[in-house]
Amino acid sequence: MTDATSAQRARALIARLDLTNLAEDCTEADVAALCVRAETAAGPVAAICIWPDFVGFARRELSARIKVATVVNFPLGGSDVEATLIETRRAIADGADEIDLVIAYDRLADDPGFVEAQVRTIRAICGHARLKAILETGKLYDEATIRSACRAALAGGADFLKTSTGKVEVNATPGSAKILLEEIAKAGGTVGFKPAGGIKTFEDADGYMRLAETICGLDYPAPERFRLGASGVLADLLAIAQGAERPGGGASY
Numbered sequence: 001m002t003d004a005t006s007a008q009r010a011r012a013l014i015a016r017l018d019l020t021n022l023a024e025d026c027t028e029a030d031v032a033a034l035c036v037r038a039e040t041a042a043g044p045v046a047a048i049c050i051w052p053d054f055v056g057f058a059r060r061e062l063s064a065r066i067k068v069a070t071v072v073n074f075p076l077g078g079s080d081v082e083a084t085l086i087e088t089r090r091a092i093a094d095g096a097d098e099i100d101l102v103i104a105y106d107r108l109a110d111d112p113g114f115v116e117a118q119v120r121t122i123r124a125i126c127g128h129a130r131l132k133a134i135l136e137t138g139k140l141y142d143e144a145t146i147r148s149a150c151r152a153a154l155a156g157g158a159d160f161l162k163t164s165t166g167k168v169e170v171n172a173t174p175g176s177a178k179i180l181l182e183e184i185a186k187a188g189g190t191v192g193f194k195p196a197g198g199i200k201t202f203e204d205a206d207g208y209m210r211l212a213e214t215i216c217g218l219d220y221p222a223p224e225r226f227r228l229g230a231s232g233v234l235a236d237l238l239a240i241a242q243g244a245e246r247p248g249g250g251a252s253y
């Protein structure tokens, strides 16, 4: 049996989910299926997160209440800002509501100002679209560098700090999430937070929301400020929300 609190939290997590398909072999048919899944029996997800080539198609398929998020400079986080500008302009023209930008994380050690300027340049053309800065914390290795990434992205005007691409060995972790949330709190607690990569269970997802509540306050994780980036957690969240058997055959929470 699912207890009422868990079911309620699972529904809240679904409303904060960026339902993701960034598989290398993703097709238009896969995106169409994702758009159908996004309208769940427990309510709509917050957004779908897909490759830029599918933004126009997804915008036509989805109801306006679900956002279309896409990725730029993804997944390697290169330094070619002009190329990222072109990608971003096209995604916004195609109807993207949210842009997930991989920062040039390799530049942080010698030139954090480069990352700040990169984020500011992309933010300037986003208009009403939200800009989520992907820090790729699993490649930053130490706390000081993660904090430097947060500060550069915040100074550049990012609307969200996002942990990871989901494409490297180490993705979202509670340790990296804590650092991002502390920097967000220090900066006033208005910037959003998106843990992403490797989030598979209700417990993983809810752990991040609880951390956000602890560090930034109980009112912080509204859908405008808290998202989960995940390709593989929806089935578990739905099972908990509906009191059904969890995927994998385990008893419900």
Ligand SMILES: O=C[C@H](O)COP(=O)(O)O
Binding pocket: 020, 022, 049, 164, 165, 166, 167, 196, 197, 198, 199, 229, 230, 231, 232
């Ligand atoms: O941005 C979101 C991530 O790419 C999702 O990663 P995941 O496939 O491990 O859930």
